[in-house]
Amino acid sequence: MIATSMAVIQHVCSAPLARVMLPRSLVFSRSRGLSILSATRASHAVSQQVLLGMSEHELQQLALEFGQQSYRGKQLHHLIYKRKVKEIEDFSHLPQAFRNDLQEAGWKVGRSPIYHTVTAADGTVKLLIKLEDNRLIETVGIPVEDDKGSMRLTACVSSQVGCPLRCSFCATGKGGFSRNLKRHEIIEQVLAIEELFKNRVTNVVFMGMGEPMLNLNSVLEAHRCLNKDVQIGQRMITISTVGVPNTIRKLASHKLQSTLAVSLHAPNQKLREAIVPSAKSYPLDAIMKDCRDYFLDTSRRVSFEYALLAGVNDTTEHAVELAQLLHEWGRGNHVNLIPFNPIEGSEYQRPHRKAVAAFAAALESRKITVSVRQTRGLDASAACGQLRNKFQKNPLLAESENLQSQADVAVAC
DSSP, rough: OOOOOOOOOOOOOOOOTTTHHHHHHTTGGGGOOOOHHHHHHHHHOOOEEEOOOOOHHHHHHHHHHOOOTTTTHHHHHHHTTTOOOOGGGTTTTTOOOHHHHHHTEEEOOOOOOEEEEEETTTSOOOEEEEESSSSSEEEEEEEEEEEEEEEEEEOOOOOOOSSSSOOOOOOHTOOOOOEEHHHHHHHHHHHHHHHTTSSSSOEEOOOSSSSSGGGHHHHHHHHHHHHHHHHGGGGGGEEESSOOOTTTHHTTTTTOOOOOEEOOOOOOHHHHHHGGGGGGGGGGGHHHHHHHHHHHHHOOOEEEEEEEEEETTHHHHHHEEEEEEHHHSSSEEEEEEEEEOOOTTTTTOOOHHHHHHHHHHHTTTTEEEEOOOOOGGGGGSSSSTTHHHHOOOSSOOOHHHHHHHHHHHHHHH
């Protein structure tokens, strides 16, 4: 899925709350005879601010900044997270003057359009969401119905546009890297899945495009919002990483009740470096020590992801070595085996079912808890980054640029 690098981790701080708005003399310009045109021009100089991701308290404070009563902030919260309204102009419960003031001050909801969807025969849906800068990100909705007829709906979300770590088996890495996602661009993926399925998302996994630990601040901000505002339980959220030095310790300091999933993919350092190039900067013993410390600090068991690649890391000998590694560094470990999803241009192959079963049995016989991930959405470009690469390896042209390109062609002809 994802991998790690020694690139400097950018600690992106969220923007100050409300003081980036227009001065009150412009916000309330109608009563003072200032032309709407002047106010509109002034607002262009102000960075657009995003409502999605803000807490109810922050939205109440924002309402007060605009001279509204605090309950208007509660209404904003309901419109954004419950009704999932995408445009300020559609906030019908709010006074028109308040809506106008928000727009003139450069505020927006922070929702992006869906560019493309693919639905697999098993009901899995993969979305491409088109961001404001015309880049595409993937998110996946995975519905599972239990014996009682109730549905568990998992949203697999991206944390970056592409990924800089280039794991050898991952389609996302082959598509290159553009930038980190902002918190609202992570949150909106979950809301898009809820809208599409007309059902609540019950589980969120940070296993889409990108390495979450290289965008940890935004991931933590999105995590807070998904838990408190979208109301998804912390234990229903999983943050996955292939390992970035010093970040597991930082994550542990937040004492989350969510699951940490570490992508090992190999039982020894040499093989891991061949599969995950960035492993050279984060030795296996170091990452295992950090996982042990994470458990001691949080009392939360670490889950280990292991992508099975035919003839590379899927023998019973590898399983025995993996069991020894896990026992050396702790007890009560869980391994999630992931049979490789074939991707175009990859030298790797999907392992046979017998090999998967033998690998799992070898771990279980050595007291390691094992699950085998059910492959979903194979006919919907299921592998991470696969669908995005079909449509975009570079940013899409804006509509105006498309029109200009067509005009240039017409002139040349």
